[in-house]
Amino acid sequence: MDDFKDLDTNSKELSTINFDEKLEVSAVEKNELIADFSSMLTIRVVEQKLAQMRKNGLIGGPVHLGAGQEAIAVGISKFLRKSDRIFSGHRSHTHLLALGAEPRKLFAEVLGRNTGFTKGAGGSMHLWDGDNGFLGAVPIVAGTVSLAVGAALASRLQGKNDIAVAYFGDGAMEEGVVHESMNLARQLNSPVLFVCENNLFSSHMHISQRQPLNSVLRFAKANDIYSKIIDGNNITRIKQVAEKMIKIARDTYSPVFIEAITYRHYGHVDWREDLDVGVNRSSEDLKLWKSRDPIERLKSSLIASKIVQASELEKIRIEIDLQIDHAWDTATNDPKADINSLIADVLKR
Amino acid sequence: MRDGFSYLLKKYPEVFIIGQGLWSPWYVGNSMTNLDKEFGVERVIDTPVSESACTGAAVGAALAGMKPIMVHPRMDFMLYAMDSIVNEAAKWSSMTGGQAHAGVTIRAIINRGGEQGAQHSQALHSWFVHIPGLRVVMPYSVSDARDLLIASVLCGDPVIYIDDRWLYSNEEVLQPIVELDLKNQGPKVIKDGTDITLVAAGFSTQLALEAAEKLNNQNISAEVIDVRVLSPLSPNVILDSVRKTGRLIAIDGGWGPAGFSSEIITVVTESIDPALLKSSSKRVTLPFAPAPVAANLEQVYYPTSDDVVRSAVNAVRR
Numbered sequence: 001m002d003d004f005k006d007l008d009t010n011s012k013e014l015s016t017i018n019f020d021e022k023l024e025v026s027a028v029e030k031n032e033l034i035a036d037f038s039s040m041l042t043i044r045v046v047e048q049k050l051a052q053m054r055k056n057g058l059i060g061g062p063v064h065l066g067a068g069q070e071a072i073a074v075g076i077s078k079f080l081r082k083s084d085r086i087f088s089g090h091r092s093h094t095h096l097l098a099l100g101a102e103p104r105k106l107f108a109e110v111l112g113r114n115t116g117f118t119k120g121a122g123g124s125m126h127l128w129d130g131d132n133g134f135l136g137a138v139p140i141v142a143g144t145v146s147l148a149v150g151a152a153l154a155s156r157l158q159g160k161n162d163i164a165v166a167y168f169g170d171g172a173m174e175e176g177v178v179h180e181s182m183n184l185a186r187q188l189n190s191p192v193l194f195v196c197e198n199n200l201f202s203s204h205m206h207i208s209q210r211q212p213l214n215s216v217l218r219f220a221k222a223n224d225i226y227s228k229i230i231d232g233n234n235i236t237r238i239k240q241v242a243e244k245m246i247k248i249a250r251d252t253y254s255p256v257f258i259e260a261i262t263y264r265h266y267g268h269v270d271w272r273e274d275l276d277v278g279v280n281r282s283s284e285d286l287k288l289w290k291s292r293d294p295i296e297r298l299k300s301s302l303i304a305s306k307i308v309q310a311s312e313l314e315k316i317r318i319e320i321d322l323q324i325d326h327a328w329d330t331a332t333n334d335p336k337a338d339i340n341s342l343i344a345d346v347l348k349r
Numbered sequence: 350m351r352d353g354f355s356y357l358l359k360k361y362p363e364v365f366i367i368g369q370g371l372w373s374p375w376y377v378g379n380s381m382t383n384l385d386k387e388f389g390v391e392r393v394i395d396t397p398v399s400e401s402a403c404t405g406a407a408v409g410a411a412l413a414g415m416k417p418i419m420v421h422p423r424m425d426f427m428l429y430a431m432d433s434i435v436n437e438a439a440k441w442s443s444m445t446g447g448q449a450h451a452g453v454t455i456r457a458i459i460n461r462g463g464e465q466g467a468q469h470s471q472a473l474h475s476w477f478v479h480i481p482g483l484r485v486v487m488p489y490s491v492s493d494a495r496d497l498l499i500a501s502v503l504c505g506d507p508v509i510y511i512d513d514r515w516l517y518s519n520e521e522v523l524q525p526i527v528e529l530d531l532k533n534q535g536p537k538v539i540k541d542g543t544d545i546t547l548v549a550a551g552f553s554t555q556l557a558l559e560a561a562e563k564l565n566n567q568n569i570s571a572e573v574i575d576v577r578v579l580s581p582l583s584p585n586v587i588l589d590s591v592r593k594t595g596r597l598i599a600i601d602g603g604w605g606p607a608g609f610s611s612e613i614i615t616v617v618t619e620s621i622d623p624a625l626l627k628s629s630s631k632r633v634t635l636p637f638a639p640a641p642v643a644a645n646l647e648q649v650y651y652p653t654s655d656d657v658v659r660s661a662v663n664a665v666r667r
Contacts, residue, residue, distance in 0.1 A: 085409075085412075085413050087409070116446075118444060118445045118446040118448065119446030119447075119448075120446070121443060121444055121445065121446040121447075122444045122445065122446070126440075126444040126445075128444065128445040128448070128449060130445075130448060130449060135409075135412050135413065135449070136412065136441065136444075136445070136449070138436065138437065138440075138444075140432060140436050140437075143432060143436055143437055144405075144409075144437070145405070146401065146402040146403075146404070146405020146406050146408075146409065146433060147405050147406070147408050147409030147412065147433075147437060148409055149402065149405070149406045149409060150405060150406030150407055150408060150409025150410035150411075150412075150413070150417070151409040151410060151412060151413035152409075153406055153409075153410055154409070154410040154413035154414060154415045155413065157365060157391065157392070157410075157415065158413075158414065158415075164409070164413075176401070177401045177402055177405065177432070180397075180399035180401055180402030180403075181399075181402040181405070181406075183397060183399065183402075184396070184397060184399055184402045184403065184406060187397060188394070188406075190406075341446060341447065344447065345442055345443050345446055345447030346442060346443055346481050346482050347442060347450075347482065347484070347506050347581070348442060348447075348450045348452075348504070348505040348506050349447065
């Protein structure tokens with residue numbers, strides 16, 4: 001068996017990634033690097049706030065946190081337009097916030113307040129933000145992948161150059177509809193960017209216990225879709241690949257596929273680390289992957305290349321902390337969901 | 350139906366049709382003949398056998414501003430698409446606080462008989478009536494087949510539009526198209542009567558009408574109500590009729606338990622003073638078994654107008 005595995009190009013590609021390599025920052029504008037740092041850190045602080053408040057019992061429902069995975073959405077979103085059509089799954093905060101959506105609205109939504117993105121109707125697991133082209137995220141695994149294909153098809157039928165983005169995890173690759181969707185997108189020339197955030201876990205189970213290979217790239221190849229596997233914790237590399245892939249989708253009405261390898265700092269749901277319930281999730285692994293933190297990697301590269309001083313980044317951190325504290329405090333005082341919406345919003349008024 | 354599709358494609362550039370068999374007359378009878386040739390294969394899209402992804406794509410296209418029509422030539426195969434219909438399309442309006450709506454029309458064809466058996470025969474409209482966030486339409490008349498199709502596509506909500514191939518040979522002289530607002534459409538009295546109310550939808554309405562004619566020969570005057578829009582159900586026409594006749598039979602081409610016929614009887618039971626009822630309410634449905642293949646079994650499986658007549662006579666002459 002090992003001989004045959006050796007012949008598989010997919011596993012080779014995964015093994016060529018150096019997850020500890022220094023980021024190539026010298027060719028990038030300082031402002032852009034600072035913006036990337038700020039976006040990722042904002043998302044991190046939001047997720048930490050949600051973890052803390054869920055633990056405190058101030059948040060009533062489940063939150064699936066994306067801390068550790070921020071670089072992927074931040075890198076991809078640089079090349080998206082407001083008219084693009086973004087879909088996601090249960091771990092979607094990073095995808096929405098990377099588009100520039102307001103943290104305060106996310107807090108309000110998670111708290112079930114009328115000022116949230118969907119007036120408290122969706123909560124953490126059913127996010128939507130029409131103003132930012134975020135057409136929806138749902139917790140049914142792979143539930144929106146086919147929707148993204150349709151939104152991409154619509155773009156072509158409308159004669160536009162907008163693309164759709166389908167964010168999903170490695171667990172979603174085990175749902176049949178994802179394979180149907182890739183085939184359909186390829187066959188109907190639908191410009192959709194499939195983004196598989198492979199954080200190696202589906203709920204409690206490591207990918208090696210669910211799939212014969214740790215990379216999912218083979219599925220894109222099987223459907224004749226342009227694909228690339230990348231280190232999902234390397235923001236500069238993600239941007240290089242995203243720019244190229246998104247241009248292909250826009251210019252040629254082709255589906256494209258990015259597999260980004262990453263790791264989540266929290267467990268499957270809420271604030272815990274899941275070292276107890278996660279199969280093959282050890283404190284050593286968590287420590288290793290935290291040493292590959294996308295924010296810390298950018299920060300250390302920036303400082304090592306003398307692009308910014310540590311104090312400058314620390315100042316940014318303090319400002320973000322204050323902003324997020326303020327956003328949380330504001331949201332907790334926002335009005336509750338409207339009772340009438342329960343029935344009135346079931347169908348179009 | 351073909352006129353309805355043609356009208357929509359001509360007038361609304363956001364309309365496109367996607368589903369299996371659309372480039373072949375094999376799957377959808379004459380209801381879509383040559384639409385692909387007239388409007389192009391970009392807007393009338395035949396697909397791989399991927400019911401789930403195609404239905405999801407139609408939902409996603411609706412969220413991106415289109416008015417898609419998804420066609421399932423057989424309802425049985427549509428079960429692969431239940432997530433897109435029940436979890437996604439039906440929930441979108443509620444989940445977004447009424448800010449986004451999956452305005453997709455999902456046409457499901459009931460295609461039974463002909464010794465096709467258990468997986469080529471099902472009438473599952475009741476499932477969808479159970480789900481808030483969907484509108485469920487089942488035309489009986491030729492004009493409804495056209496006009497309610499148009500109303501479904503234009504209403505902006507997800508609609509399950511279910512038509513029955515056993516009605517395809519019916520004929521009617523059609524009036525010019527007038528766009529209807531689906532919100533204002535509901536059950537209609539299509540034959541007046543005084544002794545008993547027969548409530549039905551789709552092909553069952555035809556059974557009810559045939560039964561009413563046979564009952565007339567026995568001096569029983571049956572009122573026939575064609576439900577047309579099963580969900581959300583406007584019960585008033587049904588309630589008014591049963592208050593007048595005092596008797597109810599619900600006729601349904603699906604199974605009985607927790608089915609649409611149960612809903613009709615429940616609505617009447619909840620709203621009408623039992624003193625006004627002259628007999629207990631009855632239903633005529635399929636036996637609680639999957640559809641058989643053998644011709645002799647098939648003959649006893651599907652309800653007939655004689656079954657309706659028997660049930661009505663029992664109710665009136667008890």
